[in-house]
Amino acid sequence: MVTIPANVQATDGTYSDKVQITWSGTSGNYFRLIRNTSNSTASGTVISNWQNSQLYFDDFSAVEGAAYYYFVQAASSSAGANPSAYSVINSGWRSVAPVVTTPSAVDASDGTYTDKVKITWSGTNGNFFQTNSKYFKFNSVWYGHRELAKLATLL
Numbered sequence: 001m002v003t004i005p006a007n008v009q010a011t012d013g014t015y016s017d018k019v020q021i022t023w024s025g026t027s028g029n030y031f032r033l034i035r036n037t038s039n040s041t042a043s044g045t046v047i048s049n050w051q052n053s054q055l056y057f058d059d060f061s062a063v064e065g066a067a068y069y070y071f072v073q074a075a076s077s078s079a080g081a082n083p084s085a086y087s088v089i090n091s092g093w094r095s096v097a098p099v100v101t102t103p104s105a106v107d108a109s110d111g112t113y114t115d116k117v118k119i120t121w122s123g124t125n126g127n128f129f130q131t132n133s134k135y136f137k138f139n140s141v142w143y144g145h146r147e148l149a150k151l152a153t154l155l
Contacts, residue, residue: 002029004084005072010092019059019092021070029074033057034086036069041086044071050078062094 005025014020025031030052034044048057062068069091074084103121112118 001026002074002076002082002084005031005074005087008070008072008087008090010068010070010090012091013093013095016064016095016097017060019062019068019070019094020056021059021072021090021092022056023072023087024055025072025074027053029053029076029084030078030080031055032073032075032080033059034071034073035059035062036071036089037066039069039089039091041071041089044069050075050080052078059092059094062092064094064096067091067093 003026005023008021008023010019010021021033023031030050031048031054032046032050033048034041035047036042036044047059047061051057059068059070069089071089072087076082105120105122107120109116109118
């Protein structure tokens with residue numbers, strides 16, 4: 001028995017390489033997925049044609065940041081016999097992959113301050129950098145931050 005696919009869900013920026021679309025439907029049916037750039041079933045493009053019992057599709061052809069509208073149709077054979085009406089439309093989009101660069105020109109103050117070490121670097125605007133200084137050098141010997149705290153009590 002062919003039934004209209006239900007619970008169509010498309011990811012909203014979850015992945016930077018795809019939009020994943022899932023749905024539910026009757027076991028034994030064949031499904032095809034249609035994508036449109038407008039919220040309409042009138043002029044969509046078939047992006048997955050009559051797959052048997054698979055209830056998801058990864059749309060790797062989606063363009064980063066572009067919104068798409070997905071709907072599914074069921075049939076009783078791989079030739080599309082006895083097609084159902086279209087499912088309810090659900091929109092989804094592929095996230096824009098961030099551009100991340102490695103910091104360069106890293107420099108640390110050397111004896112300039114008595115209460116801190118100033119670390120500077122260059123990098124791409126918009127990137128966030130995290131410093132996790134866990135090791136320190138004292139008298140040509142490297143110490144972990146906990147060892148340094150112990151060392152400070154001995155000086």
